[in-house]
Amino acid sequence: MAPNIGQLTERPTEIHSGQIRVRGLVRRFGDRAVLEGIDLDIAPGEFVALLGRSGSGKSTLLRALAGLDHDVTGSGSATVPEKRAVVFQDSRLLPWARVLDNVTLGLSGADAAERGRAVLSEVGLAGRERSWPNALSGGEQQRAALARSLVREPELLLADEPFGALDALTRIRMHRLLRELCARHRPAVLLVTHDVDEAITLADRVLVLDGGTIAVNREIDLPVPRSHRDPRFIDHRDALLAALGVTEDDSENSNG
Structure with a gap:
């Protein structure tokens, strides 16, 4: 079950299928406002990249949509899909669980293992189901993390610099893989990144967060x-x- 984000807004947060709609979102840490009235729409299946300087609030916005910033006070409203998944810069695989068990963690149903194997095959990890996470390379660990997020068929995929710790060649391969997976599964995507080239390579639209607001909204028609x-x-x-x-x-x- 995706986390409830009702705590994040003074007005009730709505959860709808396939919709991402944010209006007037404010986030404060003490007296400092990190987000100042964010308005944002993401269409079903759209890939949006979010750029900004360090400390601009990129990850704060992502965590707000994911329902992970319960200690932050604020106001505004957000409409998000109930089926959400998050991918972080580190894979966050459980070291004591094998790869398939990591991917299917929390899944129920007789077909959970079958679904896990299918998505592991999609990310190029067929045959590694019984491996321990520490036996995987950094790129393979991020592939497993992608598999874990996609096995639930999310309508919204939130990615917080998922390739930031990878070497340049592995990043290029992961970019190609992510585009293929998103074309196949069709989630809406919000990717937080510091890498301008990565944003242009992957996204349908690139936003720049500055001064707590979205300063640039640029379509990438390539x-x-x-x-x-x-x-x-x-x-x-x-x-x-x-x-x-x-x-x-x-x-x-x-x-x-």
Whole structure:
């Protein structure tokens, strides 16, 4: 059962099938407002990436939609699907449970193991059902985490920098896998990331969170797969980096 997020709003939170609608969401930590009246809609099956500087409230918004910030006070309203899943930067696999048991944790029904094996096959881990998590590479652990989230067929997948700890080559492979899985399962996705190229590569739409509000809402109208050398990709990158306050000199210094 997905966590109840009724505690997150002063007005009742509604849970509907397939809808993501946020209005006037405010989140405060003490006297500091991290989110200042967020309005957000995500269509069923839409992939949205959320960018922002460190401390801008990206993870706070994601945790609000997931129902994980019960200690935070605030106001506003959110309409979210009941069937939600979260993927974090670390896989959060239980080390004392084998891979299949991690994937099917909390599932009931005679077909739970069969569903687990099917989704493990989808993420390229067929035959690893009896492995212990510490026998998997970092990329394989994140594949198992994806399998665990998708086995429940969520209508909303919330991903908090799920590839941030992976090496560059593994990240490219995980990007391809995530796009394929989302095309197959069709959840709405909210991906929190610091990586502008990752956001453009994966998302239908990219948001920039700044000053507690959504400052940029940019459609990414590029064919898939997307080339970083495409002039339109470069235009999107330049515009988003500018919105994040990154200058051309900053980019050159980071590459040098």
